[in-house]
Amino acid sequence: MTTPDRPRISLLGTSALLFEAPGAFDLPHQRRIWALAATASKWPDIREAIPGITNMMLTFETPPRELDALIAALNDGWDAAEGLAIGGREIRLPVTYGGEIGSSLQSVADHCGLSADDVVSIHAAPLYTVFALGSHPGYCYLGGMDPRITMPRRQTPLQRSAGGSVSIGGSQTGVSASPGPSGWHAIGHTSWTFFDSSWPTPAALTPGDTIRFVIERVIR
Amino acid sequence: MPIKLTDIARLAQILEKSGVDTIEIEEPGQSLKLVVDTGPRMAASAAPAAPAAPAAPAIDHSVIAKADVAGHFLAAHPWRDQPFVAQGQRIEAGTTVGLVKIGLLYAPIVAPAAGTVDAVIAETGATVGYGTPIVRIRPLS
Amino acid sequence: MIEILSVTGPASVQDLGRFDQYRFGVGTSGAMDDVALRAGNILLGNDENAAGIEIPMLPFKLRFDRNMAFALTGADVEAEISGRVIPPWWRSRARTGDVLTIKAMPRGARLYLTVGGGIDVPMVLGSRSTQFRGEFGGWHGRPLQVGDILPCAASTATIGELGVEPAEITLARPNTAADETIVRVVIAGEYDGFDAATQALFWSSSWKITPQSNRYGYRLQGPAVKPKAPIEKRSHGIVPGVIQIPPNGQPIIQMRDAQTSGGYPKIATVIGADLWRVGQARLGSRLRFEQTAYTDALAAEAEMSAYLDRLRTNVRLVEETRICRSS
Numbered sequence: 001m002t003t004p005d006r007p008r009i010s011l012l013g014t015s016a017l018l019f020e021a022p023g024a025f026d027l028p029h030q031r032r033i034w035a036l037a038a039t040a041s042k043w044p045d046i047r048e049a050i051p052g053i054t055n056m057m058l059t060f061e062t063p064p065r066e067l068d069a070l071i072a073a074l075n076d077g078w079d080a081a082e083g084l085a086i087g088g089r090e091i092r093l094p095v096t097y098g099g100e101i102g103s104s105l106q107s108v109a110d111h112c113g114l115s116a117d118d119v120v121s122i123h124a125a126p127l128y129t130v131f132a133l134g135s136h137p138g139y140c141y142l143g144g145m146d147p148r149i150t151m152p153r154r155q156t157p158l159q160r161s162a163g164g165s166v167s168i169g170g171s172q173t174g175v176s177a178s179p180g181p182s183g184w185h186a187i188g189h190t191s192w193t194f195f196d197s198s199w200p201t202p203a204a205l206t207p208g209d210t211i212r213f214v215i216e217r218v219i220r
Numbered sequence: 221m222p223i224k225l226t227d228i229a230r231l232a233q234i235l236e237k238s239g240v241d242t243i244e245i246e247e248p249g250q251s252l253k254l255v256v257d258t259g260p261r262m263a264a265s266a267a268p269a270a271p272a273a274p275a276a277p278a279i280d281h282s283v284i285a286k287a288d289v290a291g292h293f294l295a296a297h298p299w300r301d302q303p304f305v306a307q308g309q310r311i312e313a314g315t316t317v318g319l320v321k322i323g324l325l326y327a328p329i330v331a332p333a334a335g336t337v338d339a340v341i342a343e344t345g346a347t348v349g350y351g352t353p354i355v356r357i358r359p360l361s
Numbered sequence: 362m363i364e365i366l367s368v369t370g371p372a373s374v375q376d377l378g379r380f381d382q383y384r385f386g387v388g389t390s391g392a393m394d395d396v397a398l399r400a401g402n403i404l405l406g407n408d409e410n411a412a413g414i415e416i417p418m419l420p421f422k423l424r425f426d427r428n429m430a431f432a433l434t435g436a437d438v439e440a441e442i443s444g445r446v447i448p449p450w451w452r453s454r455a456r457t458g459d460v461l462t463i464k465a466m467p468r469g470a471r472l473y474l475t476v477g478g479g480i481d482v483p484m485v486l487g488s489r490s491t492q493f494r495g496e497f498g499g500w501h502g503r504p505l506q507v508g509d510i511l512p513c514a515a516s517t518a519t520i521g522e523l524g525v526e527p528a529e530i531t532l533a534r535p536n537t538a539a540d541e542t543i544v545r546v547v548i549a550g551e552y553d554g555f556d557a558a559t560q561a562l563f564w565s566s567s568w569k570i571t572p573q574s575n576r577y578g579y580r581l582q583g584p585a586v587k588p589k590a591p592i593e594k595r596s597h598g599i600v601p602g603v604i605q606i607p608p609n610g611q612p613i614i615q616m617r618d619a620q621t622s623g624g625y626p627k628i629a630t631v632i633g634a635d636l637w638r639v640g641q642a643r644l645g646s647r648l649r650f651e652q653t654a655y656t657d658a659l660a661a662e663a664e665m666s667a668y669l670d671r672l673r674t675n676v677r678l679v680e681e682t683r684i685c686r687s688s
Contacts, residue, residue: 010550013630014658016600018550025595050383050598052622057598059383063659133386134596134622137495141596141622152593153624155608159573170593170624177386180494181577183607183625195385197485197497203385289682297448298530299437299468316448319524323675324531326448326524 007078009071014063019074020055025171029054030131030143031083034207038084039077043070051132051207053141053172086208088130093175093211095124097188099219101162104185108168111151119187120218122146123166123173130209138177138195138203142211145173157183164189166213175211283333284341285355287348291322293329295344305355309337317355320348335359362426363476365509366460370418371576374480374499374511377410378617379488388621389601390490390498393471393576393640396528396665397435397450401475403672404432404452404525405516411479412489414505416472421463423474425455429513430477430520436469436641437527450525469529469641477516493576493618523679525672529641532668541567542642544635545653545661549603551626554588562586563628567647568612574644576618581648585610592626599623602631602639604650614639634661 008020019036023029033051040058041049047059064070097120098105109116128142135141150171161167161182166175169184176182177194190213194204205211287293295303295318305317313334319326338356342348365372377398378391392398392415399409425431432452433440440447440463447453447461455461466472482489482500491499500509534543552560568581587610599605603615605625614631615623616639631639632653642648653661 008550010627011547011630011655012549012598012600012627013547013602013632014655014662015602015633016598018597020550020595020597047381048383050621052597053595055595055597057383057600057622059380059598059600063662065656065659067655132596132622133384134598135386135620137385137387137492137497139386152591153608157607157613169596172596178494178496181620183623195495197492197495201385202382202387202486289679297524299449299527314445316446316522321526322679324526324672325675325679326450326526327679328522328524330522 007075009074011067012057014060016057016059017067017070018055018057019078021078023054025054025143027129027143028083030129031085032078032081034086035081035084036074036077039081040074043073050134052134053131053143088206088209090127090210090212091205092214093190093192094214094216095166095188095190096217096219097123097166097215099189101165102186102188102219104167105187108149108151108185108187112149114148116220117218119149120215122149123168123187124213124215128173128211128213130205130207130211132207133203133205135174136176136178136180137197138205139174140194140205140209140211141172141174145171147171151185153183154185157181161186162189164191166190282338282356282358283335284353285317285329285331285357287320287327287329287342287352287354288350289320289322289327290349291320291327291347293342293344293346293348293352293354294319294321294326295340295342297326303340305337305340307337307339311335311337311357318342329354331355331357333357333359362513363511364424364426365422365505365507365511366424367420367422368505368507369420371493371504372414372416372418372421373491373493373504374412374482374489375415375491376412376489378490379486379492379498382486383598383621386621387486387492387495388619389617390488390492391617392473392490393617394435394473394637396532396637397471397473397641398475399669400450400525400528400672401432401434401452401473402479403669403676404434404523405430405475405477406520406676407475407477407479407516409669411475411514412482412499413473413475413480414511416463416474417470419463419466419472421472423461425457425459425461426510427457428455430454430516431461432475433463433472434475434525435471435473436466438463438472439465439467448524450527452520452523454520454522468643470643471640476513477520478514481512481514520680521683523676528637528668532665541647541649542638543649543651544638545632545658546604546629546650547632547653547655547658548629549627551588551592551594551606552628554590554592554626555586555628556589559586559588563612564650564652567649570642570644570646570648572644576616578616578619579614579639579642579648581612581614583611586612586628588626594624594626596622596624599627600630602633602636603627604629604631616640632658632661634658634665
């Protein structure tokens with residue numbers, strides 16, 4: 001289908017395009033995505049270049065008539081991209097694990113063959129990096145989760161999951177900024193404001209910032 | 221008010237731009253029909269097609285709802301089975317009695333007075349112009 | 362100003378949307394039927410991006426607190442203002458104190474009420490659309506409630522009654538059965554992850570729109586469409602129109618309030634020129650997908666622009682004719 005060491009480029013209708021980098025879900029690849037996004041956002045007819053997890057979406061001001069030139073520019077841009085090291089801030093985020101909001105804590109533990117306490121300590125151990133913003137206003141995708149607590153996304157997404165949910169989806173983790181539908185598994189919650197439309201920059205965190213989860217409580 | 225030459229020039233311009241080929245204006249004491257020449261065509265008939273059985277009363281007090289733009293008459297909205305009005309229906313002044321389709325638009329034809337619908341004169345799909353009679357209304361006396 | 366007297370379901374203030382805030386996780390919001398919102402604004406001589414009210418359920422009732430022009434576009438409608446019936450896709454005038462009662466929506470799924478000058482709520486992050494998830498924009502970031510009094514921008518236009526042919530008629534797609542909506546789609550990144558038989562099933566099926574369909578997404582029901590092997594993507598940006606296939610094999614079309622990113626495999630994307638058709642498709646009705654090439658999707662967008670141009674020209678023509686006669 002694709003050559004594993006080349007990027008994948010696919011259409012999202014006529015309003016956007018998706019660039020997926022080859023290689024691992026890790027910080028060096030993500031830094032190259034940040035660099036590519038910084039470059040691509042200045043190209044003509046591009047509205048935004050939005051980093052995802054080792055991928056990037058370009059939205060069009062005007063959709064290109066021909067895609068070949070844009071595809072070539074993306075491939076060249078990726079090859080040329082030096083990792084962009086963003087020296088972000090470190091945020092300490094108190095988390096209550098388990099309980100009503102974090103009700104999937106036990107099912108994640110069961111799925112991974114661990115105890116709930118193991119899941120909590122494994123989840124709270126790393127210093128996470130904000131890889132990307134997306135999903136809903138102010139939501140941060142975090143890199144650095146220990147693969148031992150990986151759990152596939154839900155078969156059918158939940159219609160409503162609480163704001164402040166700390167959840168796991170596949171090999172990723174994140175904290176929801178507001179209530180809404182979700183295909184992830186919530187293992188805890190935090191009360192923190194991630195987004196305010198009246199702030200000059202509406203999102204509290206930006207790619208390159210780091211988060212340390214502090215275990216406030218574990219409800220078993 | 222007499223129709224001025226400048227009005228005619230303006231109307232002709234509008235016709236040309238809109239792709240509408242005919243416009244008719246009737247006012248007391250005068251009438252005007254503008255036809256944009258778009259090649260060979262049948263001669264426009266001088267008299268409006270009279271209803272088959274006029275049977276007009278000796279003294280006709282009826283009022284006529286007329287089209288005020290050129291286009292095609294619609295008795296019903298295309299999303300409706302029922303026409304706007306039917307014979308014998310009581311209506312108020314200002315009631316919409318039909319539509320003139322002009323390009324993508326529907327201009328309403330409104331009843332000038334309250335009364336009872338005597339007849340819907342125009343047929344759906346017919347080309348109408350400014351002043352074309354659409355519905356005859358017997359006013360409340 | 363207009364005062365909401367009765368509201369059913371999540372009616373909201375929407376303009377065309379908020380298109381350049383993805384990098385903060387902010388989706389587009391905006392009218393589910395952008396064609397109807399534009400048509401209403403064109404009828405009123407407004408900027409096409411002026412905010413209106415999107416009404417998904419009836420009854421709905423409001424009072425005008427001053428003389429103003431308004432238009433109803435989108436779904437078919439049974440509506441009345443001070444005893445006068447308002448036909449569908451229609452502009453009219455209200456006097457101070459008039460109550461507009463909207464009783465039923467015989468076809469279509471969303472009605473748009475636009476007013477001369479537009480609903481004058483503050484611009485937030487470049488748009489007046491309600492961002493439900495972020496609870497901002499529109500009217501206090503929430504659905505409208507009884508008693509809400511919405512400010513309307515001043516408009517000096519004095520205009521008469523006028524209708525537009527519903528877009529569903531003008532822009533009808535050939536071979537569309539009653540109660541079925543056909544939309545054109547461009548295939549997306551994971552299309553090749555489905556085998557030929559499954560791809561054929563996706564195209565041939567008449568998908569049922571489930572009751573769990575709303576501004577976030579349309580959840581469809583039909584034969585399970587599953588990839589050759591499970592696909593779990595790293596989270597990436599998505600836009601309204603993207604059709605995701607979650608593991609249960611039942612497609613979800615992302616709509617205006619969709620999340621800005623996702624990880625389920627994407628089989629196709631509804632083209633921008635047809636997304637309004639999804640917005641007007643009723644719960645319980647059927648939906649079918651028709652494959653189209655990127656260049657044809659661009660051509661469809663050009664056709665949509667031409668349609669809107671024609672609508673603008675037509676409205677100008679009728680106004681000029683009326684002015685000409687009355688001068």
